[in-house]
Amino acid sequence: MTEILYMPSIESNYIREWEATVVSHGEDWVELDRSAFYPEGGGQPSDTGCLEWPGGRTRVKMVTKKDGIKHFLDGPVPEGAVHCLLDWEKRYGHMRMHTAQHIVSGVVFDRFGARTVGNQLYHDRSRIDFHPIKFTDEQIAIIENEANEIIGRDLDVQIKQELRTDLEKRVNEERCNLDLIPKSVNNLRVIEVAGFDVCPCAGTHVRNTMELGKVHVLGCESKGKDRCRLTYELV
Ligand SMILES: [Zn+2]
Known part of the structure; x- marks a missing residue:
């Protein structure tokens, strides 16, 4: 191992x-x-x-x-x-993009009730698929503004181990996709963006939201019934 x-x-x-x-x-x-x-x-x-x-x-x-x-x-x-x-520049890009994904996914769930059903990140741009939603231009502007407001709060990011039974008591399972993790998994690696997001995740992250810069939404495309793909970069 x-x-x-x-x-x-x-x-x-x-x-x-x-x-x-x-x-x-x-x-x-x-x-x-x-x-x-x-x-x-x-x-x-x-x-x-x-x-x-x-x-x-x-x-x-x-x-x-x-x-x-x-x-x-x-x-x-x-x-x-x-x-x-x-290759640090590329990995650090992934860390920034992925941490930003936590924020954008949280904003979309909180504001519009849509879940994150897929994502693909690269060091220079990323995409997230949401369901059920068809974003309007106005909603996209709200997502961008709110994500950047949260990033600007200077929030620390922490990683801890937590029992599933404890995590279940303090999160919305649909918001953080906890319901998609097999019930047999009891010990979870939990990412916490202070005061905003708590999410079981095995990815790589930055230590503070101020490392992200600003989210800039590049576009939105339909990916089937009630499914929408948002593409963003960090500037
Ligand atoms: Zn993560």
Whole structure:
């Protein structure tokens, strides 16, 4: 099992270099004893970066989480210790976009009662699918204004472990999609944007909303009956 370095605290989301040991490998991949590479999933792309060792270096092109955290490489890596580096600009973009998604999703639920039913983020723009809703231009302006007002409150973001039974008492399960997590999962990693959002989530986040800048909605398109896709950037 790989120790996932960005899990335990918000500060751990900022780990961008670390030492690790190769514990198993295939033709074009390795598993590490500890890793901060985010594996593709949940609408967030895989991290990329490098593994280095004395006299050598290779690119990490893609990371997946099927059957363990596998780092797919450009070339072979020797057994033993490696120094790991994330492509930080891209990862930090994902952290900002994903934290902004928590805010936009919360605003849309609170104002219009629509749930987040899908999302795909990139470092420079992202999209969220909502249901049931067909946004008007006026509603889009409200979403943008309210999201930016909340971001401007200078809110800290925290990560904690919480029992499902405790979380159920203090959240709306539809607002944070808790009802979509299998009932068998009892220990949850919970992201809290102070005073605004409490949400079980395994993604990567920034430590304060002031790191987000401003949400700028780029567009809205229909994705079927009562389903709408909002695309945004951060400026
Ligand atoms: Zn999250």
